[in-house]
Amino acid sequence: MEQFFQQLTNGLAVGGIYALIALGYTMVYGVMKLINFAHGDLFTLGAYLGLTLLTSMALTDRIGAFSGVLILAMMVMALTGLVGIILERAAYRPLRESPRLSAVVSALGASIFLQNTVMLIYGAKFHFYPQDILPKMAIPLFGMPVPLMRIIILLTSLVMMAALYLFIQKTQVGTAIRAAAIDQGAARLMGIDVDKVIMLVFLIGPALGGAAGLMVGLYYGHINFTMGWIYGMKAFTAAILGGIGNIPGAMVGGLVLGVIEALGAAYISIAWKDAIAFCVLILILMIRPTGLLGERVAEKV
Amino acid sequence: MKDKRLIYGILSGVAAVLLHLLLTVYAVDFETQTGIFALLCLSLILMEGHADYFRLGHTVGYGIFIALLITSPLFLNRYWVDVLNNVGLYALLGLSLNIILGNAGLFNMGHAAFYAVGSYTAAIVNTQYGIPVLWLIPAAGLTAGLFAAVVARPIIHLRGDYLLIVTIGFVEIIRIALVNNVFGITGGANGIFGIARPELFGHKIHRPHEFFYLIWFFVAVTAVLFYRLEQSRFGRALNFLREDEVAAQGSGIDTAHYKLMAFVLGATWAGMAGVLYSAKMTIISPESFSFWESVLVFLIVILGGSGSIPGAILGAFLIVGLPEIFRGFANARMLVFGAAMMLMMIFRTQGILPSRARRFQTD
Structure with missing residues (x-):
């Protein structure tokens, strides 16, 4: 029971991180139909x-x-959001009207470019976060000790997700984002500046992703320039x-995946940890x- | 007209080789020469138009390219011949993925999984039972094809990006399975070593120069076969499917069947390429079949020109060759590579050598 509970909280914390990153994918996919x-x-x-700002x-x-x-988190979010906007301008905007596949290749190119930029700046070794930042x-939770870090991560990600959900559902800008996701042409006719919406999506998504990066650094303590791939x-x-394209779906999906993975690693085999996630996906x-939360849409002919 | 063009093509090829020899004698810098010839061939092939002299240009371009390729082991040192061997292997993979991605339009980013299945089949059977590697080509191809049929059957109906992500999942699962020494026969993270050198007519092949002819012979056969396939009923059905699946279905094409066949055929070919890889390396490990390999093959097809056979071969030259040329940039070469990919897609979306629609002569 103790082990189950520990793995559950661990899975929820990791799942919160997955969910924050997943939001970036799902928002971009919703509006642009592109895997970023x-x-x-x-x-x-x-x-x-x-790490740099911290030290x-x-x-x-x-x-x-x-x-x-x-x-620190706010500064990181602002900076990664800025990079996200630049990325959209440079790599995706010129390809808005081209076939889907070209945009996918451009996205892969951007990924290689960014990964190697990080490597050239920081080097290929592992980097370590200072260990004594947070106490x-x-x-004790239900009579079992849970590390403070896990609780902070889970709570922060939940707060961020709730804020995003309210923003998307309740504000006018959020409505514009949803409208652009459903039909860009119609949204444009309704006077929505779709370019601005896409820019906003590329600000919010990477900002959340950057926050997740900071969390991973604080949680695990070590980071590497290739870790972006697997995460x-x-x-x-x-x-x-x-x-995909469904914002509450990304949150639920992230948490579910985190828990399945943590429990799978504990009870099935740690060596197959990464495979478990993909098996779940395929199933x-x-x-x-x-x-899970996607609606079945009839194919347009 | 066609025979005449062929003769011109052969003549220009011979002329290029002679010129190459002459320049080598007069000690013109080797890299400069390769660059000049590559640019010449490419510019001739890239020239578009309907007029006869454009087509002649294409033939001459291909003629020079083929002649220089065939004679290149005579000029090049071991290192560069080995690079060309890698180019050949990737060209085979690119051609096999081209059936799936280029012709049928299925986003398969897990091609390394089939490559791995073929490669490991050959390696295991060879090291356990001592059957010569080259004899295993059909068996390994069939294994990979069968594997593709089994895994692709339930996912073939997925569209676009969903298929992309599932195939990525497959390649990761295969890699993890290999690392975890599944069934106790894959040798875990160290892989399998001691694969016997291939033998051909009693002659043991081990020098890069010999492998060069073995590999490029396969590339040539594959290119010809796939060209014929593209023109066939099967190939036309795939192209129709890619352009408009609903319309294809409406015209009585069994889309699920054709998609699956494309997958199986591509996988079979990748499996056979895997055998050549095992034979060349004599040692294989899971790291050779990572997700990154799949991405490279995917890029070969897209950058070269989706659905185009010369495009896939050119793509292999670019993807494998360019990082070698960028060696001067040292650590930054992958950075340059990534930037080149973005620029390429922005300025030439359809790839360098896009497939040309079939033209019918009316005169």
């Missing part, structure tokens, strides 16, 4: 920017651990699991191709 392969590398970038500015020493990390303590693939799996797509 570079998204995983924006996540890596977030982790590295977080160079010593915010946590000056204004306390929690507010320091909070300000290492365990909080990106898992997060994309999560997005599909929940039904879901075979049984329910539109994902």
Whole structure:
């Protein structure tokens, strides 16, 4: 029971991270029908920017651990969001009208480019986050100790997701994003500036991804320039699991995937951990191709 | 007219080889020469138009290219011949993926899985039972094809990006299975070593120069066969399917069947290429069949020109050759490569040598 509970909370924390990254995939896919392969590398970038800012500015020493990390997260989100906007301008906007496949290849190119930029700046070794930023303590929950870090990660990701959900559902800008996702042409006719919407999507998605990168750095303590690939693939799996283009779907998919993976690694085999996620994906797509929360849409002829 | 063009093509090829020899004697820098010839061939082939002299240009371009390729082991050192061997293997993979991705329009980013199945089949049977590697080509191809039939059957109806992500999943699962030494026969993370050198007519093939002819012979056979296939009823059905699946279905094409056949055929070919890889390397490990390999083959098809046979071969030259040429950039070469991919898609979306629609002569 103890082990099950620990794995469950661990899976939820990791799942929260997956969900944050998955939101970036699913929003971009919803509006542009494009798999943004570079998204995983924006996540890596977030982790590295977080490390640089953390060590160079010593915010946590000056204004306390929690507010320091909070300000740090905001700076990381702003920077990765900015890179996301630049990426969209440079690699995707010129290909808006071209076949889907060209955009996919351009996205792969962007991914290779970003990954190697990170490698050239920081080097190919593992980098380590300082260990003493947030207090290492365990909080008793249902009589079992849970590391504080897990709770913070899960709560932060839930808060961010809730904020995003309210933003998308309740505000006018959010309505514009949903409209552009349904039909860009019609949205344009209704006076929605679709270019602005896409820019916004490329600001929010990478910002959330960057925040996830910072979380991974704080949670695991070590980062590497290639980690964006595997996190990106898992997060994309999560997005599909929940039904791609569907924002609550990405959240549910991320959490479900995180838990399945953690429990699978604990009870089946740690060596097959990465394979479990993909097996789940294949099964879901075979049984329910539109994902858990996706709606079945009739094919347009 | 056609015979005349052929003769011109052969003549220009011979002339190019002689010129090459002459320049080598006068010690013109080797890289410069290769660059000049490559640019010449490419510009001749790329010239578009209906007039006869354009077509003549194409023939001359291909003639020079083929002649230089055939004679290249005579000029090149071991290292560059080995690079050309890799180009040949990737060209085979590119041609086999071209059936699936280029002709049938199925986004398959898990081609390395089939390559791995073929390669491991050959390696296991060869090391366990001592059957010569080259004899295993049909068996390994069939195994890969059968594997594709089994795994592709339930997912073939998935469209576009969903298929892409599932095939990525497959290639990762295969790699993890190989690392975890599934069934205890794949040798785990170290892989399998000690695969016997191939033998042909009692002659053991081990030098890169010998492999060069073996591999490129297969590339040539494949190119000819796939060209015939493209013109056949099967090939036309695939093209129709790619252009408009609903219309194809409406015209009585069994889309699921044709998609599956394309998958199986492509996988079979990738499996056979895998045997050549095993034979060439004599040691294989799961890292050779990572997701990244699938991406490379995918890029070969797209950059060269989706659905085009010369495009796939050119793509292999670019993807395998360019990083070698960019060696001067040292660490930044992959960065340059990524940037080149983006620029390429922005400025020549359809690939370098796009497939030309069949033209029918009216005169």
